[in-house]
Structure formats: C-alpha cells, structure tokens
Amino acid sequence: MSLETDLLVDRRVLRRKLSVWRVLAFLFLAVTLVVAYFAIAGNSALQHRSPHIARIKLDGFVGDQTANLKLFDQIAASQAEGVIVRINSPGGTTSGGEALYDGLRKLSASKPTVAFIDGLGASAAYMAAVGTDHIVARRSALVGSIGVLVQYPNVSKLLDTIGVSVEAVKSSPLKAAPDGFTPTSPEARAALASVVNDTYGWFKDLVKDRRKFDDAGLAAVSDGRIFTGKQALDLKLIDEMGDEATAIAWLGKDKPRLKALPVEDWDKPSTSSSFPFARTGLAWLADNVGLASLGDAIRSAPETPPGALDGLVSVWHP
Template sequence: MSMTSNAADYLFDRRRLRRKLLFWRTAGFLLLTLIIVGFALMATSSRSAGTFVPHIARIRISGLITGDEKTLKLIRDVGASSASGVIVDIDSPGGTTVGSERVYDALRAVAEKKPMVAEIRTLGASGAYIAALGADHIVAYGNSLVGSIGVLFEFPNVSKLLDTVGVSVEKIKSSPLKAEPDGFTPTSDAARAAINALVADSYAWFKGLVQQRRGMSDEELAAVDDGRVFTGRQSLPLKLIDQIGTEKDSIAWLESKGVAKNLPVRDWKPDSDRVFGLLGMATALAETLDARTLTQVLKGLAAADAAHSSEGLQAIWLGAPE
C-alpha cells in the first residue's frame, strides 16, 4: 500500500509540474509577444508624432525605384520626426521616371526643413541620381558610379517570330496610334515618332533638373548628359557631386549646417518591416523557453524596457554590375 501511494503521489506531482511548465511557457510566450509588439507600436507612434530624441536619420534608397507609398511614407515620417539631419544612402541603378520624380519631390520637402546629404555608394545612376538631386550635398566614393542622365523606353517586338510560325494578330483601333507600339506588328514611323516625343520630353525635364540643382552652364550640362556613368573621381570636376568621401564626411557636412556634433545615426525602415521582424524574434525566443530560463528572460526584458523608455518611362542604368 505504501509503494502504491508513493507511486500515485509521484504521478500526481509529475502532472502538476507539467501543468506548471505549460503555464509558464504559455505565459512567457504571450508576455514576450506583448512586450515586443509594444516596442514596435511605441516606435511607430513615436516616429509618427516626431518625438524621437535628436539624431541623424539614415534613409536607404536601393534596388529599383518605383516611388511606392511605403518609401514615400518613410520619407514623410523622417520629415515629421526630431531628426536633426538626414543622410540619403543610395545604391541603385534607377527605376521608373515617375517613381524617381516622386522620391525626389518627397526628399525635397524634407530638405527644406532639415539639412540633407546624399551618399552614393556603389551606384547612383539615372533615377537614383534624380533622388540624389533631392539633397543639398552629394558625397560619393572615388569608385562609385554616378550619372547616366537619360530616359529609356523599351518594348519587345515579336512580329518576325509570329511570321515564322504563321501567327497573326488582328486588331481594330479607333485611331492609328491607339495602343502603339503593340509588339505584334512592325512599329510604324508615326508610332516611333510619338514614343520619341515622350522620351524627349522626359529627357528635357531630367536635364533641366540636373542643370538647376547642380548649377551647371549649358556647356557643363552637355558634357554629362549623354547617358554615360562616371566614377566619383570623374564626377567631382564635372559638378555631378560635391565631395569624394564616406559617411564621416557626410556627417561633417551636416554638422557644418548646424546639426549638433556626435549625434547618433539611426536607420529608418518602413513600419511593416520593423513590426514583422520583431514578431519573428518573439516567436523564436518563445520556442526556446523553459521553466528555468523564464525568470532570467523576463528580467532581461524588463531591463530592456527600462532602457528603451529613456530614449511608365524608365530612368535606369542597365549596365549595373553584379
């Protein structure tokens, strides 16, 4: 009877321990998730209200520039924040003409309120150079590729292939230039002329923007507006950039414009990237919890919380290196 009683007590204690472990694991997961989501929401609300402590904001412009709303909102949020100055970190071959124009306009709106410097890393070509023009000072490395002032309109034409396989595309149009070029028939002279007019108009706008923002004469503009890219060293005497340097030089320029010395540089990212990244981290942490480490983790989170509370047409360069 004694052995049976001891075995029953042992099983009962085991079940009770399992229930406790399950409870603490569940509580730990929920608490971690709530705290980390809270951090994300506080960061989001702080950014929107502009209540960050003074700092230098870094905005990254990379990949294909489309002028998407997420990027534009990020730029607007920086403008409404307590950032004292802005570094626009550029590494892009360009993008759509309209997208690049939208990014330029958004950056200019912020630059009217805060000192802004563009820093070109590997590549700042075509539409990316349009974005760089939004800043009042452009810094590049000696081997950065800069420029590619021009506009591109390209489309596939498979009319010869269709002739080879014996396929034709019939169409009825309200006027000769409707939906031209379509890629299924040889492009007419009139269609080419219409497309050329579009390209010429956007190209004239691009050149005018470069000339205005970089203070170039007609002769100086003509030396750089043929679509080529230039190294940073070549770009400096051509007036495409203001300085060969690094982020240290970008910060020094901002400080020369009244930004306080030794401010931290903070990367600004879209809100959705921050929230989902933090949620992923919460899940990973919760999966490793056990009863012995839970208390230590919660203490660490409490300390972290305390620390936190204190604080169309394309303007694109197609020769981008891999």
C-alpha cells in the same frame, strides 16, 4: 450575522483585488503587444525620441514610393536634426525618381539633407540624390546615367515564321502603338520619341537647376553615360568624394553639435498587401540573428518585380 457580514466583506475585497489584477494584466498585455509591434515594425514612437541624424537607405530598383514618402513625413516631424540618404541603386521608373526628388526637396525644407552614394547612384537614383542639399560619393562609385528609356519587344518576325498574326480593331492608328506584334510604324516611333524627349528634357532641366550647370556643362554629363565618383566630382555632378563620415561632417559644418549625434536608421513601413507583418518580422528576425544584410534585402525588395513594370524608366545596367 457577524460571520455572514465578514464573509460578505471578504468577498467584496477579493472581487476588488481580482478587478485590479485583471486591469493590470490587461495593461501589461497591451503594453507588451505595443512594444512587440514597434520592435517588428521598426519606426515607432518609442524610437527616435531624442535628437539624432536619420539615415534613409535607398537600395535596389526604384518603383512605387508610397512608403518612402510616408517615411519622409515622419522624419520631418521627428527629433531628427539632419538626414543622410544612403543610395545604392541603378534607378528604376522615372515617376518613382520624380516622387523621390519631390519628397526629398520637401524634407529638405525642414531638415538638412545629404546624399551618400555608396556604390551606385544612377538615373532615377541620381534624380533622388539631386533632391538633397549636398551629394557625397565614394571615389569608385558609379554616378549619372542621366536619361530616359522605353523598351518593348517586337516579335513580329517570329510570328511571321510560325504563321501567327495578331489582329486588332483600333479607334485610331496610334492607339496601343507600338504593340510588339507588328513592325513599328514611323508615326508610332515618332510619337513615342516625343514622350521620351519631353521627359528627358525635364530631367536635364532638373539637373541643370540643382547642379548649377551651364548648357555646355550639362551637355557633357547628360548623354546617358555613367561616371566614377572622381569623374563626377570633376564634372560637378557631386559635391564631395568620401564616405558616410564625410556626409556627417558636412551636416555638422554649420552646426558642430550634429557631429556628436547618433545616426539612427529609419526603415520604411511595408506596403505589401500580403502579410506585411511577415515581411517586417522576417527582416527584424534577420537583423537580430546577425544577418543585417539579409534584413536589408527583405525590406528593400520591390513589391512588384521590375520586369512587370511598364512605362518610362530611368535605369542603368550593363
């Protein structure tokens, strides 16, 4: 009986040990998966836990801003004590620029924000810049292009040449006009112009309010042209010429300790419906093999090709 009792006790002890090891193994696996996910996804509860200056990059075409708006909310709730918005963009959709402007004004209510135009900050990208508290640009940066545009091809002469016509039944003459298949009527052109002018007026009012222009000053900068950083400073489109260090110095003007804080990149989460982990994983891999520029390009690539976008655009391109 004593031997059987000893065996039974040993079995129970062994089972307990196995249970403990199973729990530890499960916890180890869970922690490993969580850390791996955060390493790939970028923004995480494991990062940005101490006071710092957050850096947001706005590169390339301005399209859907769902991911950036989520990012702004995360930064607002984080330990970031200031925000640098690094801009290198020709603009994009007017609605995308509006979303960025609104999001940055909301973020500015909780954190001091400064825009740094590193190379190009035009149209919808400039719209985003005026949503911050202060604008810095390099001397040779291109700034401005305040305006709204809608473009559409008209192939009616080509269709006439090859003997093809497109017929339509409309509920009213201005439905789906202009369509590009027939010459644009004066009424359709006027209706479209009214939409462009309405949004253009809103854009100008936004710039006038944020940059404290009078009517003459606004007229000098809002005819759609671009300016160098030096010209933009003289015209009061920006506040300072300089680089990112200049932007950091401005953040530390009222709070000197901010100058000593580290600058940490905040990368927006992918909103791609197809394999978001593959996208973020590729960007993370590129970063860690010394190809940071490739990683930035993967992260900032638009989900929808610019050529497939319809509607009003605020964009500059030679």
